[in-house]
Amino acid sequence: DAGVIQSPRHEVTEMGQEVTLRCKPISGHDYLFWYRQTMMRGLELLIYFNNNVPIDDSGMPEDRFSAKMPNASFSTLKIQPSEPRDSAVYFCASSSFSGTPLRNEQFFGPGTRLTVL
Amino acid sequence: LAKTTQPISMDSYEGQEVNITCSHNNIATNDYITWYQQFPSQGPRFIIQGYKTKVTNEVASLFIPADRKSSTLSLPRVSLSDTAVYYCLVGAGRRALTFGSGTRLQVQP
Numbered sequence: 001d002a003g004v005i006q007s008p009r010h011e012v013t014e015m016g017q018e019v020t021l022r023c024k025p026i027s028g029h030d031y032l033f034w035y036r037q038t039m040m041r042g043l044e045l046l047i048y049f050n051n052n053v054p055i056d057d058s059g060m061p062e063d064r065f066s067a068k069m070p071n072a073s074f075s076t077l078k079i080q081p082s083e084p085r086d087s088a089v090y091f092c093a094s095s096s097f098s099g100t101p102l103r104n105e106q107f108f109g110p111g112t113r114l115t116v117l
Numbered sequence: 118l119a120k121t122t123q124p125i126s127m128d129s130y131e132g133q134e135v136n137i138t139c140s141h142n143n144i145a146t147n148d149y150i151t152w153y154q155q156f157p158s159q160g161p162r163f164i165i166q167g168y169k170t171k172v173t174n175e176v177a178s179l180f181i182p183a184d185r186k187s188s189t190l191s192l193p194r195v196s197l198s199d200t201a202v203y204y205c206l207v208g209a210g211r212r213a214l215t216f217g218s219g220t221r222l223q224v225q226p
Contacts, residue, residue, distance in 0.1 A: 004160075031211070033214065035216075042216065042217070042218050042219070043155075043161070043204075043216040043219075045214050045215070045216075048211070048214070050211070055211070056211075091160045091161075093160065097210040097211065101149070101168065102149065102209055102210060103166060104149055104151040104163075104166055104206065104208070104209065104210065104213040105151075105163040105166070106161075106163070106214075107163075108159075108160025108161050108162070109160055110159065110160060111158075111159075111160055
């Protein structure tokens with residue numbers, strides 16, 4: 001398996017523009033997570049899905065952020081309009097949380113480095 | 118959710134054993150303790166997981182005392198390539214998603 005795939009790897013945009021980040025989870029995983037990492041705030045969970053359904057979006061900073069998972073193999077995180085404070089590395093991760101005993105392993109993608117000017 | 122406390126940073130030299138301790142006083146009965154490693158410009162990577170006593174794999178060992186209120190990640194004979202941030206997570210499944218600040222390990226030659 002190719003692992004979790006994210007695109008683009010780097011995105012530079014201007015304030016006010018719409019940004020869409022994409023993620024393809026590992027096949028067979030039923031959980032998908034979006035994280036944001038900055039020096040100031042560390043690694044923050046934004047939202048996660050189980051079987052394509054959003055379960056917890058309490059980490060989404062504000063209404064400018066939205067996430068969708070139209071099918072088991074694709075998810076998007078959209079920021080509209082973008083602001084300079086949204087500059088961060090955005091990670092997508094997937095998991096099945098399976099096994100006996102339960103294995104708490106999330107598989108992370110390479111991340112998208114977003115810069116909003 | 119169990120809150121975790123780790124040292125912000127640690128320094129070591131190549132060849133030494135490094136022990137990173139994580140405190141989790143309010144760990145729940147069903148919680149597991151999981152450690153991740155993150156290199157610069159990469160996503161975190163699962164290292165090891167345990168419930169009680171000792172767990173060992175090809176990368177590290179995890180020591181968990183009987184009361185489970187803390188855990189220690191042990192890295193034997195570190196090398197420069199072990200320089201990374203190490204995160205301790207407590208929970209099970211969807212309750213094991215809070216990464217905290219992590220411990221920044223710097224290995225010197």
